[in-house]
Amino acid sequence: MRRTKEESEQTREAIFDAGLQVFSEKGFTAATMSDIARKAGVTRGAIYWHFKNKEAFFEEIVSQSCSYYDELQEEAVKSDLPMLESLHRAITTMLSRFFSDRRWRMMQEFILRESLTTQASSEELNDLASGRGITLLQEAIEKGQIFSRWSASTAQLSLHALIVGVFLESSYQGTTLSREEIGHIADFIVRGFAPSPSHSARSIHEKA
Structure with a gap:
């Protein structure tokens, strides 16, 4: 049949x-x-x-991840929210999925593990790690919506490192985070991008 x-x-x-x-x-x-x-x-x-082959699995995992992060970026571009609020929403959405969707968490842990421990070559993996969101961040810098002394590449590198750090530490320790804890982490990350101390003192999480 x-x-x-x-x-x-x-x-x-x-x-x-x-x-x-x-x-x-x-x-x-x-x-x-x-x-x-x-x-x-x-x-x-x-x-x-x-x-x-195995590489086809690898590319499928990375491709699905790239598509998801592209969707988050597209939502941020289309949003009428100020950059920091849009960034807060994206971080919260990203972390929430990591801690609530077991399959998705396994995919992200696989990507992180292979990028750290093997020489696996993938243009999409390199793009996922280093290039996404730079245009959006550059526009935000030019509009004065985030710290103007940063370059877009430095801002993207910092954002990537902070989020990946949460993924890695949670994976090593086998922990999960509540919605409230995720909100506090997003607050902490976003404050570092604020254009001025007075702006950074305000909790976007508390506004939500």
Whole structure:
């Protein structure tokens, strides 16, 4: 009986989830396609039908992450909110998903782990780590909405480091954060981007 498109997509998702679990348990380098097939309960042929190799899994994980962060950036661009409030919303949304969506957390932990421990090459991974949001930050600097003495690249680097730091520490310690704690972290990060001390003293989280 011919499989429907929906059934094929369900199989692909099951294989993808199995791949995430295997990579989490064994690491990307040690994991094999056979390991993933066993975890998913499918044949090797089914694996290769959907993913031609391990690198295809890697690219899919990074691609989904890039798409999500691009959506957050697009929302910020379209928003009528001041830059700091828009940034606060994006950080809160990002952290909330990390701590509430197990699958998403595994994906982000995989990306962080591989970027730190392997020589895996991916243009999308490099873009995800270093280039996203710079144009938006540059516009905010020019409009005086964030600290004007920063360059856009320095602002982006700082923002990336702070958020990744939360991801890494939470992953190492196996902890989660409440909505209130996430709000306080977003407050702390956003204050560092404020254009003046008087602006930074005001809690955007408390306004929400």
